[in-house]
Amino acid sequence: MKKWKELVPGAVVLEAGSSEKFKTGSWRSFRPRWIEENCIQCLFCWLYCPDMAVKVVEGKMTGFDYDFCKGCGVCARECPGKKGQKAIVMEPEGK
């Protein structure tokens, strides 16, 4: 953490999106696991994730950003999956 004298005067932050340096992934006690064969690419997981931790490339869900995922489980709860089979399951962290 910076000392106050090292900060820009006037409580100004000049670097947009600098929070990216603060990894919130260590908060997690549950970890989402993606089961690709059940994924219908609806992107609800991406939409509802409060931590911008669902990786979407060219309009397709590709997995999670575990540096930032806090393990809330919203994505798993909202995932419709295929034929009642969820494409995201939550598992205890560190197992």
Add this chain to the structure above:
Amino acid sequence: MATELKLKELSKKPDIFCHGHRMCSGCGAPTVVKMVLLATEYPVVISNATGCLEVSSCIQDLTAWKTPWIHSAFENAAATIAGVETMYKSLLKRGKMPENVKFIAFGGDGGTYDIGFQSLSGAMERWHDMLYICYDNGAYMNTGIQRSSATPLGADTTTSPAGSAIPGKLQPRKDLTKIMAAHGIPYAAQASPSHWMDLMKKVRKAHEIKGPKFMNIIAPCNRGWRSQTDDSILLSRLAVETCYWPLYEVEDGKLKITSKPKEKKPVAEFMKPQGRFKHLFAPGNEALLERVQQEIDKNWERLLKEDAAE
């Protein structure tokens, strides 16, 4: 051309509100902000009232915002952005700014319904070209769940504690969306992140209207609601389906319900998963639970009538 309101297309837009923010796991507010900004197709300047969103999104020199963002105090997010908008208009006239910059203020319910209300009311009356968004989690969450005038009837908070003396908050919520519409502003609306398309359409519409706009968006808080970290979207959906949080807009004085639940669910379905209402399901509190339902029914009936009258 505006990005189509399709998730595949929207997912290609860069994040304006980024990860690394420190709101609680599963908080509803970041998703609300994300949706508002996904729907926004213009450069934006944002002001933020003190509260969970502000406190957790800019800590020391780490900011989650990738757009100009200003925090000054708890009670004046509307006045702050009104000042920025006024300066912008002056610079625009002198050719020193590009056209079509939009101005948004975010405030929590405490910062909007109560403490920042005079500032909001004044900015609306002065007709600033801005969109004020209240993310309503129904209490002063950042300082430890104190009741606000947005806290629902019967809710347990640290300043309306359910116990032998009182069964939680004794008063119903203040209907702020209606109060804002009564300012005669061109657009006031209520939205929910569960109904993301409805929410985004409202934001888009608001940005195309000149003058003051207000949106009230429900934002579940698992800490204060005593619910689970994974149910923010589920609860915001139940809020709509029970008519606890009706989706409507008031445009130039005309009220329109934008999404009617196919089947109106009992409000208990919204309340039961939340620990802040646990006592209402214990023997002896049946009458209060019934009163909560009656308040919801009364408001919904009134909305239906107003909707039909247009």
